[in-house]
Amino acid sequence: NSECIDGEEYPIDIWLELAGYIRPEDVCRFALICKNAWTATCTAAFWTRLYRRHYNLDAELPDRLQPDSIRRMQCLRARVIRSLFHLYEPFSSRVSKSPALPESTPTTLLNSKCLLFWVNKVPGSRSESMWEFNFKLVKLPTKIKNGCNGGLQLPKQYKDVHTNPDSDCYLLRVTTLNFIFTSVVMGMTLT
Template identity: 35%
Template sequence: MPKNTRKCKKKVKTRQTVTSALSALSVERLKVAEDDRSWDEKADDDEFDDEYKEGVNDEHGGAGRRRGKRKYSTKETDSDITEGIDLPLDIWFLISEHIRPEDVGRFGAICYATFYVISTGRFWNTLYKRHHRLISQLPEELTIWNMERLRGLKANVIRALFYMYPPFHARIAGEKPLTADPTRLLRTQCVLQWHSKMGSIYRYYFKFSKQMQNKKRLTSAREGLPALMTKDSLIHVNDNEGCYIMEAVASCICAVPMVMGEYLHHAGLGVSADLRSHRLHLSLAPAHLLPSTASAKSRKYQVPYKEVMLEPVRDVRVYPWWHPQYWKCGR
C-alpha cells in the first residue's frame, strides 16, 4: 500500500508539471498573439479589462465607480503645454548672414521675426556683398557701386544673383531649346508685343503680366500681419513683378495679329502637320469673355478668339522678370 501511494503521488506531480507547462505555453502564445495585433485592437482589450474591473468592484461594494468606458479628457494640462523661446531680433539677423539664397523663403516662413528680417535693406545688402563677384556680363545698374539705393533693392539683388551665384547661373545655362511651357502664362494679359529680324531669323516677343493677381494675393496675405510689417518699403518696389516675356524664334516671317490688351486662353507647342518642324499656337480673348475658371468648359464657338500661329519655330522661351535674358529682349 505505501508503494502504491508513492506511485500515485508521482503521477499527480507529473500531471501538475505537465499542466503548468501547458498553461505557461498558452500564456506565451497569447502574449505573442497580442504583440502581433494592431494598437487599436489592444486598446479595445484594455477598455474591456477596465470595464470588467469596475464591474467586479461594484459587485463587491466598490463605491464611487460607474460601469462603462472611461472618458478621457481632451483638455491640455499645464505640463502638456511647452512654451517656445522668443529669440531677440539681433540673433535672427546673425543667423540670416549664413542663409543661402535658395533658402531665403524657408527662413522667412519660420516666424514674424524672420519675415521682418528678410524685409529689411540690411539683409539684402549683406546677401549681395556675400556673393559679389566681378563679372563682365553684370549690367551697370547691378554693380556694387550702384546698389546703395533702397528703391527696388530686393529685385536688383535677386537679378544680380543669377549672374554671380553659381547654382542660379547653372540653372540658366542648363536650359534647353523647345522645353518651355507656355501654359504657365494662361489667363495673363498681353501688355506688349514686338518682333526683330537678324539675318534670316525672325524673333517674336510677347510680354504678359499678372500684376493684378499678385497684388490681390499680397493684400490678402498681409491682412493678418503686424503693422510694422505691412508698412510700404522702398526695397520691395518692383515694376516688373509678375511679368513674363515669351520669345519665339522662327525661320520665316509669320503674320501676327495685334493682341495687346487680350488675355491668353490657350497655348500649345507641338509638331506641325508635316512632322518636320514645330508650331506655336496661341489663343487670346478679352477679359470679360474668358470662362470664370481655368477648368471651365470652353466657349470657343461663342467667343471671338484671336489666333496666333507661328510655324515653323526653332525655339520658344519664357523669361520671368529675374531672368537675365528678360532685360536683353527689349534692347
C-alpha cells in the first residue's frame, strides 16, 4: 500500500512572500489553503508587514496602536487587527455602518462577567453633556463536551504574537442624558 499524494508542498518562505499581497479580509481564506500558509499567518513578520502596508502618518491611532508598540511581540496580532479598524477603509466603514445595538447583543452577553466599569462625561449633540457608562464583560468559558480542543496548535515561537487578553471580551456602552448612580457591578455575572 503506497500512499498517493497529489500536489506539491512549498516551503514556508514562499507562503510568507505570497502573504505580503493578500488583503486583510482574506487572511482567513489564505490561512486555510494549507498548513504552511496558516503557519505564515502565525508569524510576527506577517502581522508587522500587514500593519506597515496600511499604516499612514495621518492616521489618528491610540498610543497602544502606534508603530512603537507594534514592535513588541506580545499581543501583536490583536494590536494589528485593532489598528486595521482605524487604518483600513473596508474595516472602518464596516464599524460605522453596523447598528449601535445589534439584535443578538442581549443574548450574546448572557453569562458574561463584568471585569471593568467606568463612566465618562461626553459632549452631547445638544448644549448639555451626556454620560457614557462602559462595562467590559468577559464571556465565561463553556465546558467542552468531549474534552477535545479540536484546532491546530500554534507553533510555540508564535504564542506571544497571538496572545490576546481581551479574547472573549465585550464592551457594553450605554449613553444617557442624566447621570445614573450604578452600584458596584465588577465581578458580577449578567444572567
